[in-house]
Amino acid sequence: MTVVERARPAMGSLFRLRLLGDDADHLEAVAEAALDEIERIERLLSWRDARSEVARINREATARPVLVDFELAAILAQCQEAEAATDGYLDLAAAARAELRETGRLWEFDAERRLIRFTCPGVRLDFGAYGKGYALDCAAAELRSFGITQALLDGGTSSVLALGTDEFGNPWPVGMRNPFAARPDAKTTWPHELGQLRLTDLALSSSAALDAGLSHSADHDMLNPRTGEPIADPSAYTVVAADGATAEVLSTALCAMGSAAAEAYTKERTNDLLAAAVAIVRFDPPQDADGSPHLTPLLVRRPGVLV
Amino acid sequence: MNTSDRHHAASLKPNRRELLGLSAAAAGAWASTALKSAVAADGVEPVRTAVIGTGGRGSDLIRSLTTIEGCDLVAIADDYPPHLEKAAKFAGPQAKPYSDYHKLLNEVKPAAVIIAVPLYLHYQVASDALQAGCDVFCEKTMCHTVDEARKLAEEVDSAKAVFQVGLQRRANPIYQQAAAMVQSGVLGQVTAVKAQWHRNNNWRRPVPVPKGHADWTKLERKLNWRLYRDYSGGLMTELGSHQLDVVNWLLGDIPKRVIASGGVDYWRDGREVFDNVFCLYEYELPPLAGPRPDPNAAALPNGGTSETSLKPYTVRVTYSSLCNNAYEGAAELVMGTKGTLYLTSNKGLFYREKLADDVGWSAKKTADGGSVDASVVTSGKTLKLSNSPWAHRGEPLEIDNLLGDDTRDELVSFLDHVRRDDVQTICDAREGLRDTATVLTANRAIDEQTSLAIPRV
Numbered sequence: 001m002t003v004v005e006r007a008r009p010a011m012g013s014l015f016r017l018r019l020l021g022d023d024a025d026h027l028e029a030v031a032e033a034a035l036d037e038i039e040r041i042e043r044l045l046s047w048r049d050a051r052s053e054v055a056r057i058n059r060e061a062t063a064r065p066v067l068v069d070f071e072l073a074a075i076l077a078q079c080q081e082a083e084a085a086t087d088g089y090l091d092l093a094a095a096a097r098a099e100l101r102e103t104g105r106l107w108e109f110d111a112e113r114r115l116i117r118f119t120c121p122g123v124r125l126d127f128g129a130y131g132k133g134y135a136l137d138c139a140a141a142e143l144r145s146f147g148i149t150q151a152l153l154d155g156g157t158s159s160v161l162a163l164g165t166d167e168f169g170n171p172w173p174v175g176m177r178n179p180f181a182a183r184p185d186a187k188t189t190w191p192h193e194l195g196q197l198r199l200t201d202l203a204l205s206s207s208a209a210l211d212a213g214l215s216h217s218a219d220h221d222m223l224n225p226r227t228g229e230p231i232a233d234p235s236a237y238t239v240v241a242a243d244g245a246t247a248e249v250l251s252t253a254l255c256a257m258g259s260a261a262a263e264a265y266t267k268e269r270t271n272d273l274l275a276a277a278v279a280i281v282r283f284d285p286p287q288d289a290d291g292s293p294h295l296t297p298l299l300v301r302r303p304g305v306l307v
Numbered sequence: 308m309n310t311s312d313r314h315h316a317a318s319l320k321p322n323r324r325e326l327l328g329l330s331a332a333a334a335g336a337w338a339s340t341a342l343k344s345a346v347a348a349d350g351v352e353p354v355r356t357a358v359i360g361t362g363g364r365g366s367d368l369i370r371s372l373t374t375i376e377g378c379d380l381v382a383i384a385d386d387y388p389p390h391l392e393k394a395a396k397f398a399g400p401q402a403k404p405y406s407d408y409h410k411l412l413n414e415v416k417p418a419a420v421i422i423a424v425p426l427y428l429h430y431q432v433a434s435d436a437l438q439a440g441c442d443v444f445c446e447k448t449m450c451h452t453v454d455e456a457r458k459l460a461e462e463v464d465s466a467k468a469v470f471q472v473g474l475q476r477r478a479n480p481i482y483q484q485a486a487a488m489v490q491s492g493v494l495g496q497v498t499a500v501k502a503q504w505h506r507n508n509n510w511r512r513p514v515p516v517p518k519g520h521a522d523w524t525k526l527e528r529k530l531n532w533r534l535y536r537d538y539s540g541g542l543m544t545e546l547g548s549h550q551l552d553v554v555n556w557l558l559g560d561i562p563k564r565v566i567a568s569g570g571v572d573y574w575r576d577g578r579e580v581f582d583n584v585f586c587l588y589e590y591e592l593p594p595l596a597g598p599r600p601d602p603n604a605a606a607l608p609n610g611g612t613s614e615t616s617l618k619p620y621t622v623r624v625t626y627s628s629l630c631n632n633a634y635e636g637a638a639e640l641v642m643g644t645k646g647t648l649y650l651t652s653n654k655g656l657f658y659r660e661k662l663a664d665d666v667g668w669s670a671k672k673t674a675d676g677g678s679v680d681a682s683v684v685t686s687g688k689t690l691k692l693s694n695s696p697w698a699h700r701g702e703p704l705e706i707d708n709l710l711g712d713d714t715r716d717e718l719v720s721f722l723d724h725v726r727r728d729d730v731q732t733i734c735d736a737r738e739g740l741r742d743t744a745t746v747l748t749a750n751r752a753i754d755e756q757t758s759l760a761i762p763r764v
Contacts, residue, residue: 022517023518026513028509029511032508049653050707056712067376069370069374069397070373070399071370071396114373145389146513146515
């Protein structure tokens with residue numbers, strides 16, 4: 001068994017691959033191809049890169065409808081469905097100012113003609129709640145097409161995809177760090193890890209709105225897209241799903257919903273997104289001064305995934 | 308499109324010499340406007356376009372073509388089924404897939420053909436497409452041999468076809484700005500260029516069957532055609548062609564000769580093309596083709612008379628490409644007597660040279676503007692320069708690419724020329740021929756371990 005590890009910066013974080021197989025030359029060539037694929041998705045979706053398709057939309061779609069390629073058309077259609085399925089908590093235009101929201105829908109997409117347009121100036125699409133998961137899905141497809149059956153991929157550690165098993169033939173073990181350890185009020189007595197996952201042919205995504213409710217924080221890391229306000233209660237979610245894009249969308253939307261709504265949504269709703277979810281874990285801050293952060297499984301569909 | 312139209316368009320082609328200096332800057336500005344007008348062209352008859360060669364680069368081009376309003380992508384062709392199948396998803400259901408490009412040309416009769424096959428096939432496919440009456444966009448490098456490139460340029464001329472080589476820096480606003488700056492004399496006299504494309508990987512594409520499989524060798528050569536001499540010119544044709552085209556464009560000529568060295572010294576894995584190359588090109592520029600002489604410039608040290616200043620002067624250009632160290636990345640450094648341009652596809656920087664009259668003695672003013680009658684004002688602490696090793700360069704003027712993707716823009720420009728039947732594309736067959744001669748002669752100089760004249764093409 002040969003192990004090849006490669007990494008490349010993309011989408012503002014580091015993407016890492018760990019490939020298992022017999023032929024090191026082959027693994028190296030495949031790893032480069034998979035990283036190229038991730039870079040391709042960055043060039044498609046990153047609004048920060050003036051050369052990307054999304055940057056072109058952001059520049060031009062206020063003035064007139066913009067023709068997008070077939071892949072981006074499929075992504076936009078998928079995100080529109082996800083937006084409906086999450087009651088608007090997935091919002092590609094979440095960066096738009098709150099007062100714009102009152103004007104109604106900010107972007108319209110004609111799937112038949114592949115044309116997107118913005119309904120008013122000041123709109124910007126941001127695929128941050130989708131891109132890393134989709135990039136991992138595309139990279140995994142590239143790996144499979146070259147016969148790779150065992151691999152672990154991650155983007156900035158918050159998005160992970162596991163193919164097959166690890167070098168011991170077991171599902172890939174993935175630790176879940178205590179997200180609240182990064183907060184200024186963190187205690188040294190808090191545990192570093194709150195649990196573990198065991199993944200085979202599954203993807204996960206973690207999202208967090210940790211500064212919510214802390215008065216010191218002037219720059220909140222996530223807004224409620226329906227109100228444009230900072231998220232009220234601190235929360236963090238890890239979602240395991242059949243594919244990376246679903247995990248990404250769900251973890252972001254749940255975070256934006258707030259605890260009570262997210263719990264109700266997970267337990268009571270049925271839709272394609274939730275159907276693709278395998279496990280949903282919420283991380284809760286300590287209840288009182290002596291308490292410690294802990295995790296609450298909101299959904300576990302496959303035994304053995306959460307350990 | 309009929310032949311007489313083509314002839315008319317061809318006859319309007321201005322002499323290359325007229326495009327130097329400020330008119331070149333204007334031409335650049337016009338090209339940008341043309342890009343916009345094509346994109347905005349509602350109700351314009353779309354150009355029926357086909358793509359031949361649907362591997363990595365072909366798929367990039369396909370994705371861009373499907374975002375251009377004036378393009379109707381009607382067919383794609385590749386003889387390697389996995390590439391054709393993958394590209395079909397990007398191309399959309401309206402694009403008919405073909406395994407044989409001859410059949411595509413016969414059945415679909417596209418107006419424009421985009422060619423992204425391996426280098427050794429460029430001439431044949433382009434020639435067949437011209438025969439079929441198509442306008443042609445051919446990926447760089449234009450041809451695998453200088454003879455092929457010469458033949459192809461002649462065929463383009465006699466067909467009066469619109470032809471563009473995929474050297475996309477020609478469509479990049481940073482390089483357009485750089486060309487205008489060089490040609491209008493902002494850099495002073497350009498005396499040297501240093502360009503390189505350094506990477507750190509083995510440049511290998513994976514093969515979908517394991518080693519030992521009956522098809523492995525065949526597939527390996529097919530997918531890794533860049534590494535074998537029968538199909539590719541290696542680093543010089545795949546990377547160097549872009550950057551030496553920039554140099555030819557900025558200097559307004561091709562080099563006179565080249566000295567070069569290279570080898571397979573690190574990736575000894577059976578590849579036939581060099582994994583590192585180092586070239587020294589000499590350009591001989593007549594003064595009129597170079598930057599304008601500065602009427603305020605001091606006399607040359609040798610007491611330069613008008614006679615000596617009319618002699619051609621030599622500009623030396625170094626070029627290297629590596630596969631085992633990525634520190635310097637891909638960039639061109641254009642060095643002039645008044646300033647330096649550092650160029651990449653998404654960022655340009657211009658640094659002024661510190662000139663002799665910058666010492667600050669001649670202006671008898673204090674920092675706060677008051678006049679003094681002393682030659683130098685002293686006492687107190689030493690006025691220190693910054694400790695930064697970069698301080699002598701000063702703050703650069705930054706040139707950003709805010710407009711978009713040069714691959715898409717070069718295609719917009721090509722289709723716009725096809726629609727207007729304008730043969731003067733941003734990189735026509737003659738430019739492609741010059742570029743081909745420039746890069747392939749370096750490969751030959753390495754093999755023959757001698758300095759070689761670049762064929763006049």
